[in-house]
Amino acid sequence: MSHQHDQNRPDDTTPVVDSHILIVDRDEAAREALHKLLSAAGYETVAVGDAITARASCRDAAPALVIMETHSGDEADFVLMRWFLSEHQLPVIVIEETPCSDGIRQAVRLGGHGFILKPISEPELIAAVEIATMRHRQWRELRLRNEEMTQALHTNRQISTAVGILMERHRLTDTEAFEHLRSKARASQRKVEDLARDLVDATCDLNLPAGNSPDFSRRDSRGRD
Amino acid sequence: MSGETLLLVDDDRLVLSSLVEGLQGAGYRVATEESAEDVIDFCSAQTPDLAVIDIRLPGISGIELARWLKENTDIPFLFLSAYADTELVQNAAEYGAFGYLVKPVDTAQAIAAIEAALARAREVQNLKRSEAGLTSALVANRHISTAIGILMERHRLSNLEAFDTMRQMARSRRQKLAEIASDIVNAVEQLNLEP
Numbered sequence: 001m002s003h004q005h006d007q008n009r010p011d012d013t014t015p016v017v018d019s020h021i022l023i024v025d026r027d028e029a030a031r032e033a034l035h036k037l038l039s040a041a042g043y044e045t046v047a048v049g050d051a052i053t054a055r056a057s058c059r060d061a062a063p064a065l066v067i068m069e070t071h072s073g074d075e076a077d078f079v080l081m082r083w084f085l086s087e088h089q090l091p092v093i094v095i096e097e098t099p100c101s102d103g104i105r106q107a108v109r110l111g112g113h114g115f116i117l118k119p120i121s122e123p124e125l126i127a128a129v130e131i132a133t134m135r136h137r138q139w140r141e142l143r144l145r146n147e148e149m150t151q152a153l154h155t156n157r158q159i160s161t162a163v164g165i166l167m168e169r170h171r172l173t174d175t176e177a178f179e180h181l182r183s184k185a186r187a188s189q190r191k192v193e194d195l196a197r198d199l200v201d202a203t204c205d206l207n208l209p210a211g212n213s214p215d216f217s218r219r220d221s222r223g224r225d
Numbered sequence: 226m227s228g229e230t231l232l233l234v235d236d237d238r239l240v241l242s243s244l245v246e247g248l249q250g251a252g253y254r255v256a257t258e259e260s261a262e263d264v265i266d267f268c269s270a271q272t273p274d275l276a277v278i279d280i281r282l283p284g285i286s287g288i289e290l291a292r293w294l295k296e297n298t299d300i301p302f303l304f305l306s307a308y309a310d311t312e313l314v315q316n317a318a319e320y321g322a323f324g325y326l327v328k329p330v331d332t333a334q335a336i337a338a339i340e341a342a343l344a345r346a347r348e349v350q351n352l353k354r355s356e357a358g359l360t361s362a363l364v365a366n367r368h369i370s371t372a373i374g375i376l377m378e379r380h381r382l383s384n385l386e387a388f389d390t391m392r393q394m395a396r397s398r399r400q401k402l403a404e405i406a407s408d409i410v411n412a413v414e415q416l417n418l419e420p
Contacts, residue, residue: 041311099333108344114324115337123309124334127325130311134318135345142352149359156363157370161384164374164410171417174371174410200374200384207381 020044021129022063024054024080025095034067037122043129051080058088065133066092067116070107072100078110085111091136093128095120155193162196165203229274229343230254234264234290235305236283240328244277247332253339261285261293268298275343277326277335280306280317291320301346303338305330365403372406375413 021043025031031047038045046063048054054068066084070077084090093114094107104115113132116124159181166177185195231248235241236259245255256273258264261282276294280287287304294300303324304317317325323342326335369391376387395405 096337099337101336104337104340108340111344112341113345114341115334117331117334117337121327123327126311127309127314127317127327130314130318131322131325135323135349138321139345139349139352142349142356146352146355146359149356149363153359153363153366156367160367160370161374161377164371164376164413165378166374167371167410167413167417168375168378173414173417176417200377203374203377204383207377207386208383 019062019064020046022054022057022066022068023047024051024066024068025049026069030069034120034125037120037125038129041122041126051076054080055083058084058090062088063090065129065136066090067095067129068092069095069097070103072096072098072103078106081107081112082110089140091132093132158193158200159196162199165199228252228254230256230271231339232264232267232273232276232300233257234259234261234276234282234287235279236260237279240279240305240330244330244332244335248335248339251332251336261287261290264290265293268294268300272298273300275323275339275346276300276302277339278302278304280304280308280313288316288320291317291322295321299350301342301350303342365406368406368410369402372409375409 021038023031023034023038023045025034025047026049028049031049035045035047046057046061048057054066057063058066068077068081068084070081081092081094084092091113092107092111093116094103094112095116095118096103097118099117107115113136114128116128159178162181163174163177166172166180167174170177170180172180181196181199182192185192188195231253233241233244233248233255234257235244238259241257241259245257248255256267256271258267261284264276264278278287278290282290285293287306291302291304294302301323302321303326304322305326305328306313306317307328309325309327314325323346324338326338369388372391373384373387376382376390377384380387380390382390391405391409392402394400395402398405
């Protein structure tokens with residue numbers, strides 16, 4: 001494994017890549033050529049020649065992007081690509097010697113961000129790196145926001161139910177009820193959502209007859225509604 | 226490849242004709258325009274799956290056209306250019322391009338870039354749609370959950386019973402659950418606001 005870093009960038013434009021680029025290619029001359037092109041443009045690279053070293057390098061220090069050669073019909077290449085994409089959520093640019101629509105289709109389906117056909121030109125390589133990095137960053141931010149909103153949806157449900165209980169119990173407005181819950185949480189040094197969950201659970205337990213599941217016919221017999 | 230509609234935008238007819246032939250041969254439906262103004266007209270009536278735009282168009286530039294597409298449509302795009310200095314490519318990436326093809330463009334290279342752009346753009350669009358749905362759900366669910374709390378406390382109900390009561394109310398009044406919930410919360414809010 002070679003770790004290469006070029007301090008002398010040719011211009012003032014800072015690449016958007018915020019870590020090194022991992023190059024995976026069996027051919028040493030091809031690895032060296034890729035390293036030269038990328039380092040001349042100001043990128044730091046780690047170049048490896050096989051899947052085992054590639055995985056070890058990735059575990060050791062996660063790259064910002066992977067550039068790897070795939071060979072049509074070689075399933076091992078796609079297994080490695082899938083590992084980068086699913087285990088490490090890394091953007092992957094695929095290099096192919098010969099254009100093969102099946103290979104492209106498979107790499108696209110797996111999540112490949114870009115394709116470069118040999119012989120590699122510097123402008124195409126730099127463009128692929130910059131675009132893949134930026135779009136992957138956008139995808140990652142969107143996915144994170146989705147996860148946070150899904151979590152918020154669950155957390156807010158408990159808090160809003162607790163707010164409703166307090167509104168009705170203490171004749172409070174929505175804002176007053178939330179403030180009441182928040183001050184109680186602060187006083188007991190607990191999270192608002194934890195306190196809300198306890199309040200909802202306790203109210204639920206109180207309102208349910210012991211050992212019974214919710215049943216509206218019971219409610220009638222107890223004179224509710 | 227899979228029948229998607231592409232819109233190619235270039236003022237160089239030679240580039241257009243050679244790309245159109247190759248891409249149609251690969252199974253895409255291809256429309257062409259020679260200026261950004263024509264694209265704006267085209268996109269008000271049709272929605273291609275991907276636009277492939279020459280970055281240096283006469284009049285409104287390719288970059289400005291990309292900004293218009295981003296602000297006014299959901300059409301993803303990639304750029305075509307004879308130039309690929311880092312600053313230009315970074316600008317293209319920041320404007321939201323899903324690819325950047327350097328002229329002279331080889332058809333095989335174009336197909337690979339187009340397929341990747343279509344797939345990655347679809348993922349981003351799905352995430353954006355999901356985010357919009359979650360935003361609506363957060364607002365609607367907030368009222369539903371608050372109303373559940375009010376009903377639990379008022380009628381001594383469990384969480385599930387309160388939800389079921391509200392659902393029955395919504396059904397009998399032929400209203401949406403979120404509307405009933407909003408009515409309950411607003412009514413209690415008004416009552417509790419009174420001195």
